[in-house]
Amino acid sequence: MxxxxxxxxxxxxxxxxxxxxxxxxxxxxxxxxxxxxxxxxxxxxxxxxxxxxxxxxxxxxxxxxxxxxxxxxxxxxxxxxxxxxxxxxxxxxxxxxxxxxxxxxxxxxxxxxxxxxxxxxxxxxxxxxxxxxxxxxxxxxxxxxxxxxxxxxxxxxxxxxxxxxxxxxxxxxxxxVLATAQQIAERERQQARAIQAGRTLREQVQFQAYTAHRERDPSLTFRQHLRQIGGAIEE
CATH class of the missing domain: 3.50.30.40 (Ribonuclease E inhibitor RraA/RraA-like)
Structure with missing residues (x-):
């Protein structure tokens, strides 16, 4: 390149x-x-x-x-x-x-x-x-x-x-790195548009499911959860 x-x-x-x-x-x-x-x-x-x-x-x-x-x-x-x-x-x-x-x-x-x-x-x-x-x-x-x-x-x-x-x-x-950054940017733009349309970030990242899972498995990190659902807000 x-x-x-x-x-x-x-x-x-x-x-x-x-x-x-x-x-x-x-x-x-x-x-x-x-x-x-x-x-x-x-x-x-x-x-x-x-x-x-x-x-x-x-x-x-x-x-x-x-x-x-x-x-x-x-x-x-x-x-x-x-x-x-x-x-x-x-x-x-x-x-x-x-x-x-x-x-x-x-x-x-x-x-x-x-x-x-x-x-x-x-x-x-x-x-x-x-x-x-x-x-x-x-x-x-x-x-x-x-x-x-x-x-x-x-x-x-x-x-x-x-x-x-x-x-x-x-x-x-x-x-x-650039290709991966582009993928993350596209995902974050989707999330931003969804928030503006009324779907909270908590809903998008299935935060309640994460907290319930973490009660069963305290070793689960939010980053691991995001990777499982295709979230991108921390990477």
Whole structure:
């Protein structure tokens, strides 16, 4: 599946649905720290991860952009630092000019008003006036992987990002995840229409039957019950 196909499929989906699909498929849920949020509220992106580690200078971003492909998402590991912003308007403009789809930063940004005017999707852990005062040596893996919270990200991953947050999914499982997310979305839309038509969610998920069954078998979980009846609200 190519970038256009991923984008088209994700357009009608969301990161919560991608997360639910990973759960259903027994895949690890690789979510960025919740501090990382969209600067623009309508941001909605998917793309190949372009990982990079930051050491205090923008030259490393220029180096990794030399390897970028259209639609990539720049994933910056700045170790969640709160004492410096590692990107601003110039790097965002450079990423936009290179054809990237977004930037994800495990760290902070600055030049907020300029970034809002540019309108390019940026996901960061917040903003900071100060730029870096350090200049650390590059490590061997500087351009090959990024550590975003507990997630190790490489260019073998896809990035899904929207107003709810950022997820990383192995590219070789992405088609399966997207197809499963679509199935869950369709089921949830059916449930929403039924609620609006007067059939409560409790009725749809046979909640009274579940509680009766649970009295007989306390080990039964609601998730198991939903799977038995084809429900989808928790995955």
């Amino acid at each position: 190519d970038q256009i196909a991923y984008t088209n499929q994700f357009a009608a989906l969301s990161t919560p649905l991608i997360a639910d699909a990973c759960l259903r498929l027994n895949l690890p849920l690789r979510a960025a720290p919740t501090q990382i949020q969209a600067l623009l509220p309508n941001s909605h992106c998917v793309g190949r991860a372009l990982p990079v580690r930051h050491y205090g200078s923008v030259d490393i971003f220029l180096a990794v952009l030399e390897t970028a492909q259209a639609g990539d998402i720049l994933v910056i590991d700045n170790a969640g630092r709160t004492d410096e912003a590692c990107i601003g308007d110039l790097i965002v403009l450079e990423a936009q000019t290179a054809g990237l789809a977004a930037i994800v930063v495990w760290g902070l940004h600055r030049d907020t008003n300029d970034l809002l005017r540019i309108g390019f999707p940026v996901f960061s852990a917040g903003r900071c006036t100060a730029g870096p005062q350090r200049l650390d040596p590059w490590q061997a893996e500087a351009l090959s992987n990024a550590q975003i919270g507990s997630c190790r990200v490489t260019n073998a991953d896809l990035v899904f990002a929207d107003a709810d947050g950022v997820l990383f999914v192995a590219a070789d499982r992405a088609a399966e």
